[in-house]
Amino acid sequence: MSITVLPLPDDKLKPLPDPDAALPFGQIFTDRMYTHEWTEANGWGDAKIEPYGPLSLDPSTSVFHYAQEFFEGTKAYRRPDGNINLFRTIENCKRFNQSARRAVMPEVDIEHHFEAIRKLVELENRWVPNGAGQSLYIRPTMIATAPRLGLKPGGSYLHFVILSPSGAYFVDGFNPVSVYISDEFVRAVPGGTGSVKMGGNYAAAIYVAQQVYDKGYHQVLYLDGIERKYIEEVGAMNIAFVMNGKHIVTPKLSGSILPGITRKSVLEMAPDLGYTVSEERIDINDIVKGLETGDVTEAFGMGTAAVIAPVDKFGWKGKDLVVGAGGVGPVATNLYTTLTDIQYGRIADPYGWTHTIEVA
Ligand code: PLP
Ligand code: COI
Numbered sequence: 001m002s003i004t005v006l007p008l009p010d011d012k013l014k015p016l017p018d019p020d021a022a023l024p025f026g027q028i029f030t031d032r033m034y035t036h037e038w039t040e041a042n043g044w045g046d047a048k049i050e051p052y053g054p055l056s057l058d059p060s061t062s063v064f065h066y067a068q069e070f071f072e073g074t075k076a077y078r079r080p081d082g083n084i085n086l087f088r089t090i091e092n093c094k095r096f097n098q099s100a101r102r103a104v105m106p107e108v109d110i111e112h113h114f115e116a117i118r119k120l121v122e123l124e125n126r127w128v129p130n131g132a133g134q135s136l137y138i139r140p141t142m143i144a145t146a147p148r149l150g151l152k153p154g155g156s157y158l159h160f161v162i163l164s165p166s167g168a169y170f171v172d173g174f175n176p177v178s179v180y181i182s183d184e185f186v187r188a189v190p191g192g193t194g195s196v197k198m199g200g201n202y203a204a205a206i207y208v209a210q211q212v213y214d215k216g217y218h219q220v221l222y223l224d225g226i227e228r229k230y231i232e233e234v235g236a237m238n239i240a241f242v243m244n245g246k247h248i249v250t251p252k253l254s255g256s257i258l259p260g261i262t263r264k265s266v267l268e269m270a271p272d273l274g275y276t277v278s279e280e281r282i283d284i285n286d287i288v289k290g291l292e293t294g295d296v297t298e299a300f301g302m303g304t305a306a307v308i309a310p311v312d313k314f315g316w317k318g319k320d321l322v323v324g325a326g327g328v329g330p331v332a333t334n335l336y337t338t339l340t341d342i343q344y345g346r347i348a349d350p351y352g353w354t355h356t357i358e359v360a
Contacts, residue, residue: 001112006050023134023167030127034116034161038106040154058147067200068144070099073304076121078130079345082360087343088353091261099196104153125359129165133173137166169305176312180212181221189225194256205235231282237303238263242331245297252279262302291321298329308336
């Protein structure tokens, strides 16, 4: 399927962010966006790359009422040679369709979706920043655009992709975050939508995030929705624990955990760095015990936006549990360095995870 690029005169281009100022996460957007409409009558219409701008939607539009939408998050990185790397973006295109199926919304041809992202990034390549920890965050999204209040699938949908030059998700960059373990609220339940990226998952979690933020923590760690005993994940990233400095354990995919691409990458590359890995049903009581005895030496979050986020402290039932020595541990540092070296093309990619866009 072809993609039509609509004209954008040079005098309409926005200025790039000041390279000397801190770059926020997800607040600045580039000059162009990708759009593709689907209707029940005609299926997919013409795919376009057009000037970035507001969408005009009727107030009755489904997405506003029933959160009928899902999204992805992937990144483009500036290489030392000036070219650009996409990191495992094809995996995001596949997961986009898993979300589509769960949301009863139309799937997007995976090769077409990848090409739409590649072409948009290529056109917008001047926006890929090159500061430390900076990248171009890519947000593919699909929304239900039917102007009606009846709750049913069909009607019309819009697939769009927007780009945001971004700095670290956590303002302190690669520094420890504190995490409160909720024994009260859950993020997802078996049979729900936790394993896909539907916006409603995140909307429901804002309340909990605000509560732990008010207690002085950065993030929430959720337990399973039935017994509130088995560790699931953090609001915007998967979680892993390091046992005695050498074994990495992460919750196995329960059906209500998002199958993260960063998580998968860590599981694939950690053995090459000398660590053993396992995916298990992890009882929170075992982790609390391990934190107290010192057997849990590190913990870290894993996600596209968050990259590798070391956890220095867990709040649990009103008490603080310090992780290991309390700072950034060697395993998280090693994983962060190796992963970001591959993403930015500073070292060879032995896994075939990166796709280089030649722009230099
Ligand atoms: N879990 C949740 C709930 C997320 O929102 C994310 C971010 O996308 C992740 C985990 C990590 O997934 P990925 O590594 O694919 O970005
Ligand atoms: C990502 O890591 O890409 C996400 O989608 C998480 C989001 C809440 C920023």
